[in-house]
Amino acid sequence: MQIRALILKLKVEEDAPKDTIQDRYLKxxxxxxxxxxxxxGTTGYIKGITSERVSNDGGYVVYTAHYQAHVCG
Structure with a gap:
């Protein structure tokens, strides 16, 4: 019985593009x-919404949406 082993080596290039996460906030x-x-051309998906009471200008609430996009380099 013969057993054959296949060994793979992956070469990581230093100049290879890197994926990044981009955050965007809308109010x-x-x-x-x-x-x-x-x-x-980059689409971010909503991660959450927060609210903040603003004391000036009559005291209103401002909502902030946090969007996050995965960008392939």
Whole structure:
């Protein structure tokens, strides 16, 4: 019985493009946001919404949506 082993070596090139995560924050007073946001061909998907009471200008609430995109380098 013969056993053959195949050994693979992966070469990682230093100049290979790297994937990155991009964060984008949008604000409004309604708290209504789309589930995704596209800018310059990159689409980010909503990660969460936070609210903050603003004391000036009559005291209103500002909502901030956090979008995140995975960008292939």
């Amino acid at each position: 409004n007073r309604t708290g209504i946001f789309s589930d995704h946001f596209t800018e310059n």
